[in-house]
Amino acid sequence: MYFDADKNDHGLPYNPIKALTVPRPIGWISTISKDGIGNLAPYSYFNGLSYNPPFVMFSGGSREDGSKKDSVLNAEETGEFVFNIATWDNKDKMNDTSWIDDPNIDEMIETGLTPAPSVKVKPRRVAESPAHFECVYHQTVVLPGHAPESVHHVVFGRVVAVHIDDDYITADGLVDTLKMKVIARLGYKDYTTVESKFSMNKRTVEDNYLPSQAAE
Numbered sequence: 001m002y003f004d005a006d007k008n009d010h011g012l013p014y015n016p017i018k019a020l021t022v023p024r025p026i027g028w029i030s031t032i033s034k035d036g037i038g039n040l041a042p043y044s045y046f047n048g049l050s051y052n053p054p055f056v057m058f059s060g061g062s063r064e065d066g067s068k069k070d071s072v073l074n075a076e077e078t079g080e081f082v083f084n085i086a087t088w089d090n091k092d093k094m095n096d097t098s099w100i101d102d103p104n105i106d107e108m109i110e111t112g113l114t115p116a117p118s119v120k121v122k123p124r125r126v127a128e129s130p131a132h133f134e135c136v137y138h139q140t141v142v143l144p145g146h147a148p149e150s151v152h153h154v155v156f157g158r159v160v161a162v163h164i165d166d167d168y169i170t171a172d173g174l175v176d177t178l179k180m181k182v183i184a185r186l187g188y189k190d191y192t193t194v195e196s197k198f199s200m201n202k203r204t205v206e207d208n209y210l211p212s213q214a215a216e
């Protein structure tokens with residue numbers, strides 16, 4: 001099938017776009033408002049962008065009145081946020097934190113999660129997550145929308161500190177992602193868990209792997 005993404009003339013019951021950009025890691029973002037109130041919400045338009053120094057991003061749609069979501073606003077106003085990794089064990093609470101949009105309620109407390117202090121930033125970490133990135137706000141890029149609620153604010157942050165639960169570091173010094181049972185977003189109401197992996201060696205020119213090289 002083919003459809004025009006400006007017209008969304010796909011004829012399907014749901015827009016298939018989200019089901020095709022998968023799996024999306026879930027940025028479970030904790031922030032603190034300028035009034036000092038904690039906030040926690042999941043963002044699957046989230047990703048790592050660079051390595052050294054590491055940058056991450058999350059992208060917030062808008063409320064129906066066109067206003068920014070709390071995580072975006074807090075990150076912009078206070079200059080900090082934390083990425084908490086979402087796993088099978090904390091999936092239900094992760095989901096619960098998405099439904100509370102009252103800025104006066106701290107979702108971490110309300111859902112019974114345990115706040116853990118961060119080292120370099122003020123927003124607290126979710127103790128039930130096995131890994132966290134403490135981030136400093138870098139900039140926001142606004143993506144235009146067809147309607148006020150579809151304008152997206154893409155928040156970029158620089159990772160300034162990293163926490164990893166030692167239980168998930170192998171004897172070889174590798175992070176055991178499978179043991180963490182990291183979850184990720186698919187389309188519709190679907191999620192996936194990272195439960196299988198395969199490895200491939202890096203190719204180099206010396207490998208002579210291109211057909212043109214083999215002919216020489």
Ligand SMILES: Cc1cc2nc3c(=O)[nH]c(=O)nc-3n(C[C@H](O)[C@H](O)[C@H](O)COP(=O)(O)O)c2cc1C
Pocket residue numbers: 026039040041042043044045046059060061062068069070071072094095097098099100101185
């Ligand atoms: C798994 C999951 C992923 C989500 N991803 C996004 C996203 O990428 N962008 C977005 O605007 N909302 C996303 N949402 C919805 C927000 O979590 C929800 O609007 C939340 O209330 C925002 O909270 P905040 O205003 O405290 O930041 C997602 C919800 C779930 C359950």
